[in-house]
Amino acid sequence: MDVALRADRLTVALPTGDVEVSAAFAVPADPWAAIAVAHGAGSRMDNPLLVGFARAMAAHGVAAMRFNFAYSEAGRRMPGPAAHAIAAWASADAALRAAAPGVPVVASGRSYGGRMASMAAASGEIAPDALVYLGYPLHPPGRPDSPRVEHLPGIAAPQLFLSGEADPFVDPHDQLQAAVASCQDAVLEWAPGGHGFEVKGRKRPADEIGEEIAARVLAFLRSRLAA
DSSP: OOEEEEEEEEEEEETTEEEEEEEEEEEESSOSEEEEEEOOTTOOTTOHHHHHHHHHHHHTTEEEEEEOOHHHHTTOSSOOOHHHHHHHHHHHHHHHHHHSTTSOEEEEEETHHHHHHHHHHHTTSOOOSEEEEESOOOSSTTOTTSOOOTTGGGOOSOEEEEEETTOGGGOSHHHHHHHHHTSSSEEEEEESSSTTOOBTTBOOOHHHHHHHHHHHHHHHHHHHHOO
16 A cells, blocks of 8 residues: 655643644555554654554555654653643644545543543543543553543543553553543453563564554454445
């Protein structure tokens, strides 16, 4: 399948003024959907897992976009205010719709990036046709008393929670199961591995892991966006 690759810059409107962040697009000739994928808290859009994930999505007909949050673009590892990430999501959503007009749009992300997508959707800043969480960070490791779930039931779009069976961010599992059950339309799928879907004792390049989890996501999107 022919896939057009291009780099771009997005303008994000922050309270302190506009900033530019990097973005990368992989757009097949005739996409049936489009997906934006955001990075985790201590990462950037060039994380190999996200590169492999986006590559696999585009190879199967889904226009894929990766982008940086403003703090990572500035070289910082610690996220800024949630409002800044939500503003980045609004900009990314608009850019993806322009790159692949007329097809369903999906918001997804690794850990923090996925949680920020959910907050952007819950607040009405974006209106995706589905959301996909690649390791939703339900709570900090060892802190199940601090769940990040209040906004999830307010999201009407279908949601896929793809979570590693050994992920310390969702231990105990029944807490995540309860959070998913509280949503209007959500599915929880367990995958081998930890927070980054890495399996102990099994060496795999991160981009290959990204390609593998893309297959699970594609199956979900085909079932929900087929119409």
